[in-house]
Amino acid sequence: MELVGFDTAEVEVQVVREIASTIDELLTKYPLPLHGVELTYDTASRPRPDRTPTAEQSAESAIWIVLDRAVLNPPRAAPVETRRIFRRRGPAERPVYTAVVREFAGALDVAGGFRARQEALRTLINESLRGGGGGLGLLDPGRALVDGFTEVVLRGERAGASAKELHEALVKMARAETSDGLSA
DSSP states (O other): OEEEOSTTTTTTTHHHHHHHHHHHHHHSSSOOOOOOEEEEEEEEOOOOOOOOOOTTSGGGGGGGGEHHHHHHHHOOOOOOOOOGOOOOOGGGGGGHHHHHHHHHHHHHHHHTTTTTHHHHHHHHHHHHHOOOOOOOOTHHHHHHHHHHHHHHHGGGSOOOHHHHHHHHHHHHHHHHHHHHHHHH
């Protein structure tokens, strides 16, 4: 696996460990031919590197996780005084984990050839017609897949029904594309 941007002193060791641990956890549960991980500054203002395969590349070589350093090193909040036994770490307390999960969802979308987006659009339209939606993507199937996958990974069985449908579609399409690519 190729690593880009990890060689600067600006990345805390604990952040790198959490990135590696999260990717290991996700790859164990959702096998994916991940080519690399890149740390960058402000992914929104900078165009992402073209990770689409060319004639010389396979689809697997195009699957990258690109993480914004600003998201990984948020300003420290004052600690809340609660007894540790009664506290569970939620997504707000785990920004690195959450950022990696969101980017991993995008990598699954790439691995599945973006085929899950059709199913996601159906789910979003059905949810919209029922008067729901819960904010999952607002008819943006790519964003909805990332949001749904992230919700299921973070909340497990407590995730909403739409999130579970989107998670299932994303994982199913990524696995189908990966197994198709492996058999070729």
